[in-house]
Amino acid sequence: MTATTRTFFIENLGCPKNAVEGEGMAERLRQTGYTATDDAADADVVIVNTCSFIQPAQEESIDRIFHYLNTRRTGQKVVAAGCLAERFGDALENDIPELDGILGTRQWFEIDRLLAEVERGVRPCWHGAEPVTDPMFIRQASGPTAYVKIAEGCNMTCSFCAIPSFKGLQRSKAVDDIVAEVRQLVDGGAKEVILVSQNTTAYGLDLAREPGSMRSGSPLARLLEAICAGVPDLPWLRVHYCYPGWVNEVLLQTMARLDQVVKYLDMPLQHADPEILRTMNRPRDIRHVAEVLNRARELMPDLALRTTFIVGFPGETDAHFASVLAFMDEVRFDHVGIFTYFAEDGTPAATLGGQVTDKVKRRRQREAMAHQQGISATRTARLVGHTVDVLVEGTTEGEAGIGGTGARLIGRTYRDAPEVDGFTVFDGIATRGEIVPVIISRSGPYDLFGTQANVTLPALASIADTATTNISPVIAKRRIGLKSLPMLQPR
Numbered sequence: 001m002t003a004t005t006r007t008f009f010i011e012n013l014g015c016p017k018n019a020v021e022g023e024g025m026a027e028r029l030r031q032t033g034y035t036a037t038d039d040a041a042d043a044d045v046v047i048v049n050t051c052s053f054i055q056p057a058q059e060e061s062i063d064r065i066f067h068y069l070n071t072r073r074t075g076q077k078v079v080a081a082g083c084l085a086e087r088f089g090d091a092l093e094n095d096i097p098e099l100d101g102i103l104g105t106r107q108w109f110e111i112d113r114l115l116a117e118v119e120r121g122v123r124p125c126w127h128g129a130e131p132v133t134d135p136m137f138i139r140q141a142s143g144p145t146a147y148v149k150i151a152e153g154c155n156m157t158c159s160f161c162a163i164p165s166f167k168g169l170q171r172s173k174a175v176d177d178i179v180a181e182v183r184q185l186v187d188g189g190a191k192e193v194i195l196v197s198q199n200t201t202a203y204g205l206d207l208a209r210e211p212g213s214m215r216s217g218s219p220l221a222r223l224l225e226a227i228c229a230g231v232p233d234l235p236w237l238r239v240h241y242c243y244p245g246w247v248n249e250v251l252l253q254t255m256a257r258l259d260q261v262v263k264y265l266d267m268p269l270q271h272a273d274p275e276i277l278r279t280m281n282r283p284r285d286i287r288h289v290a291e292v293l294n295r296a297r298e299l300m301p302d303l304a305l306r307t308t309f310i311v312g313f314p315g316e317t318d319a320h321f322a323s324v325l326a327f328m329d330e331v332r333f334d335h336v337g338i339f340t341y342f343a344e345d346g347t348p349a350a351t352l353g354g355q356v357t358d359k360v361k362r363r364r365q366r367e368a369m370a371h372q373q374g375i376s377a378t379r380t381a382r383l384v385g386h387t388v389d390v391l392v393e394g395t396t397e398g399e400a401g402i403g404g405t406g407a408r409l410i411g412r413t414y415r416d417a418p419e420v421d422g423f424t425v426f427d428g429i430a431t432r433g434e435i436v437p438v439i440i441s442r443s444g445p446y447d448l449f450g451t452q453a454n455v456t457l458p459a460l461a462s463i464a465d466t467a468t469t470n471i472s473p474v475i476a477k478r479r480i481g482l483k484s485l486p487m488l489q490p491r
């Protein structure tokens with residue numbers, strides 16, 4: 001059998017940034033003559049694109065590697081790629097000799113060369129290379145939403161985070177390359193592009209032609225302008241992972257001015273008490289953060305705000321925790337993710353005194369989530385009676401029933417990011433990827449319910465009363481599944 005007929009299967013674990021690299025690996029392999037398969041059992045090569053953010057993510061990655069090793073058929077190759085391979089490449093190399101190859105995240109674009117070695121019977125273990133800027137590859141939209149990685153690495157030193165230790169310092173992609181990538185995705189059908197990196201607000205500060213500080217300008221703002229000008233037919237452009245203290249007036253005004261940029265600000269704060277923020281090595285001026293968020297709402301009255309907090313950080317007392325609840329009351333975020341602190345090996349925070357017990361962490365997490373639920377419900381209820389654009393993602397019974405089969409449609413408004421926020425469930429006639437106006441008639445703590453505007457729906461009228469209860473398990477299933485993913489961990 002020649003290389004031109006060989007097949008591969010990739011399982012992507014972890015965050016959207018990993019998924020983008022997985023897509024890049026798939027593209028490289030297709031160009032080399034491999035064919036993708038959806039069934040690992042059929043594949044000649046299985047690539048496990050691993051995550052290494054914290055220990056539970058590492059354990060999940062190792063479980064998946066052993067799953068494929070234990071179920072592989074004769075001759076099938078299994079390769080570990082991604083963050084675990086980068087961070088713990090030596091351990092994988094020595095402790096899992098059954099692996100046919102190891103490829104760190106700094107070299108994901110060399111997957112074709114690595115597999116050529118694997119096919120020759122060599123066992124390449126490539127990790128620990130010098131960090132470089134991600135190369136371009138042909139992007140193919142696989143649905144209405146696509147992620148674009150604008151930079152790799154991080155220059156921050158948050159004391160709980162191991163990412164910079166193996167991702168290296170930030171390397172931003174060139175503006176023109178990012179615009180070209182967005183162009184390809186929109187040509188392929190994407191309606192929403194989400195910009196991601198470890199710290200999107202630091203975008204461009206490492207590029208030679210982007211000098212200056214965040215006080216005087218914002219390379220991210222210039223990138224948003226370039227994307228909107230270069231891809232005017234992109235309906236929704238969303239930005240994730242803004243670093244507190246780095247969202248400045250220029251960026252806010254640019255977001256407010258550009259219609260294509262959805263009015264959604266995702267700013268992981270991690271805590272609200274200056275003492276804890278200091279030991280986290282994060283910006284501790286929480287009053288400045290509050291001012292910035294107020295200003296953002298002044299410029300964009302419909303702005304949806306999302307943040308994440310870590311509870312149970314070493315040294316966190318009940319009083320520190322109360323600061324988080326008070327800040328939630330003050331700002332009234334639309335969406336809040338609450339995570340319990342995990343003492344990740346190799347991070348400064350793991351060695352701090354005052355580690356909080358798991359029981360207290362979980363209690364604080366429950367308390368904070370319950371506290372936010374009422375706030376989220378009030379924020380969500382503001383849309384009842386309004387008509388809002390919804391990006392259609394599928395139906396309550398899966399994608400097969402789209403378009404008047406009796407299933408209700410499910411999608412998201414601008415205020416809900418995929419995989420972390422709520423849904424809009426509605427009666428209507430539309431196809432996946434359309435953006436349609438929906439009259440919101442009811443809201444839950446996180447989700448919206450309504451009817452598509454300007455359509456006649458005789459066939460659907462009979463299910464309207466019961467459908468909201470039918471949808472709950474679908475939503476719950478998606479939420480539970482997603483909650484286990486490290487992508488929901490703080491950035």
Ligand code: SF4
Nearest residue numbers: 154156158161198491
């Ligand atoms: S938490 Fe985010 S900003 Fe902080 S070091 Fe980690 S990746 Fe960088």
